[in-house]
Amino acid sequence: MYGKAFAPEYQGELGSALGVNSSYEEVLATATRAHAEAGTALERARAALAVAEANRRLGRVAEAGAAWRESYRSARTAGDPAAMAWALWSGGTLARQCGTLPFARRLLTHAVTLAADSGDRLAHGYSLAGLAETGRIQGDYAAVAELHEQLLEQGRAHGEARHMVWAMSGIAQMHRNTGGYDKALELFEESARIAAEADDARGRAWSLRGVADVLSVQGETDRALALLSEAETICRTMDLASALAYNHKMRANVLYRAGRYESARDTYTLSLREFSEMQEPRGVALSRLGLAKSRARLGRDVGRTMAELASLERDFNRIGLRHARDMVIAFRAELTERPAA
Numbered sequence: 001m002y003g004k005a006f007a008p009e010y011q012g013e014l015g016s017a018l019g020v021n022s023s024y025e026e027v028l029a030t031a032t033r034a035h036a037e038a039g040t041a042l043e044r045a046r047a048a049l050a051v052a053e054a055n056r057r058l059g060r061v062a063e064a065g066a067a068w069r070e071s072y073r074s075a076r077t078a079g080d081p082a083a084m085a086w087a088l089w090s091g092g093t094l095a096r097q098c099g100t101l102p103f104a105r106r107l108l109t110h111a112v113t114l115a116a117d118s119g120d121r122l123a124h125g126y127s128l129a130g131l132a133e134t135g136r137i138q139g140d141y142a143a144v145a146e147l148h149e150q151l152l153e154q155g156r157a158h159g160e161a162r163h164m165v166w167a168m169s170g171i172a173q174m175h176r177n178t179g180g181y182d183k184a185l186e187l188f189e190e191s192a193r194i195a196a197e198a199d200d201a202r203g204r205a206w207s208l209r210g211v212a213d214v215l216s217v218q219g220e221t222d223r224a225l226a227l228l229s230e231a232e233t234i235c236r237t238m239d240l241a242s243a244l245a246y247n248h249k250m251r252a253n254v255l256y257r258a259g260r261y262e263s264a265r266d267t268y269t270l271s272l273r274e275f276s277e278m279q280e281p282r283g284v285a286l287s288r289l290g291l292a293k294s295r296a297r298l299g300r301d302v303g304r305t306m307a308e309l310a311s312l313e314r315d316f317n318r319i320g321l322r323h324a325r326d327m328v329i330a331f332r333a334e335l336t337e338r339p340a341a
Contacts, residue, residue: 005161005200008122009053009086011046018050020162021201024239028054045074045083052090056097059241059278064094082120085111089127096134097242099281099319104134125154129166137282139322141174148174161198165191169207176214177323185214205234205243209250216254224254245274245283252290256297265294285315286324293331302335 007020010027017030031050038044052067068090075083092107108130115123129151135144148170155163172187188210195203208231212224228251235244252267268290275283292300292308309332316325 005195005198005203008126009090010050011083011086012043014046014050021199021238023237024054024057028058041074041078042080042083045071045078045080045087048074049083049086049090052087052094056090056094057240057242059245059274059280061094061098061279065091068094080118081114082118082123085115085118085120085123085127088114089123089130092127092130092134096130096137097280097282099285101134101138101320105131108134121158125151125160125163129163132170133166136170136174138320139177139326141178145171145174161194161200162203165195165198165200165203165207168194169203169210172210176210176217181214181217185211185218188214201234201238202240202243205231205238205240205247208234209243209247212254213250216257221254221258225251228254241274241278242280242283245271245278245280248274249283249287249290252287252294256290256294261294261297265291265298268294281315282319282321285312285319285321288312288315289324289328289331296331296335305335306332 005020007018007022008015010018010031012034014031014034017034018027022030027050031047031054035044035047035051038047048067048071052064052071055061055064055067068087071090072084072087075081075087088107088111092104092111095101095104095107108127111127112124112131115127128147132144132147132151135141135147148167151163151167152171154160155167168187168191172184172191175181175187176184188207192204192207192211195201195207208227212227212231215227216224228247232244232247234240235247248267249271252264252271255261255267256264268287272284272287272291275281275287288308289312292305292312296302296305309328313325313328316322316328
């Protein structure tokens with residue numbers, strides 16, 4: 001039903017040299033050489049786009065930011081709106097990763113418009129997927145649920161596995177966050193199957209993390225940890241720094257739910273360090289929340305925990321993470337009610 005996964009963000013000669021499962025160190029080396037040898041503005045734009053994506057996935061934020069901007073400038077010089085759309089897609093994705101969600105939405109909205117005007121269906125689809133993901137992370141489910149469904153239909157219509165995996169896992173995450181665990185598990189497992197059949201290792205790693213999350217909520221700790229170990233192997237093979245950090249944070253979540261608070265604390269500390277090194281404030285804040293909860297369970301002074309929760313609530317409001325803010329409020333209520341109980 002679906003073809004093998006491919007990576008349209010690698011364009012021109014890079015498209016034949018690189019694939020969806022190329023490690024990001026390999027992508028960076030190949031794209032850097034292509035950029036040095038580029039003879040036209042369009043070739044520079046395409047090479048800089050791949051440099052930006054490799055650096056973003058490796059957690060090198062400053063380098064990724066410089067590269068997508070260079071890609072956009074070169075694409076504009078070349079007068080190619082599709083290449084401009086791809087550059088803005090990369091910039092919007094980086095902005096989301098860095099927690100500047102309003103900026104991400106602006107860039108991705110412009111990318112959608114440019115892609116539509118250029119007739120580049122893939123740039124348009126990827127930009128729409130980026131908008132949907134940004135809205136979902138913000139907790140704006142009503143606004144993006146229909147968009148996820150549209151992406152799902154596009155993926156089915158064109159047999160594009162990566163679109164299917166993105167859309168299906170996004171819908172699954174919304175079901176998971178609103179308590180629809182059975183439906184979420186069904187969709188995450190289907191997403192992992194499609195990614196495996198399409199040879200999309202990265203998509204499978206993200207989908208397995210979702211499966212592990214839901215299984216953990218349902219009390220299946222050992223299965224969840226085993227799936228996270230499989231996903232971690234994929235992340236390390238492909239140099240997926242950000243995905244690996246989120247994998248570690250999820251492992252900490254699983255350990256926390258199982259009551260293994262010391263192990264959870266240590267694993268949250270690991271993910272916090274990883275997110276801090278790659279300057280990813282969303283991951284930093286989520287890891288800090290897990291760390292605060294673990295320390296509270298291990299007997300930390302309630303006053304210090306409350307101060308940490310107040311700081312985190314401000315961060316989540318600033319970044320625009322509604323679901324995470326609700327988790328802070330719920331845990332604060334739990335701490336306040338416990339002495340009375």
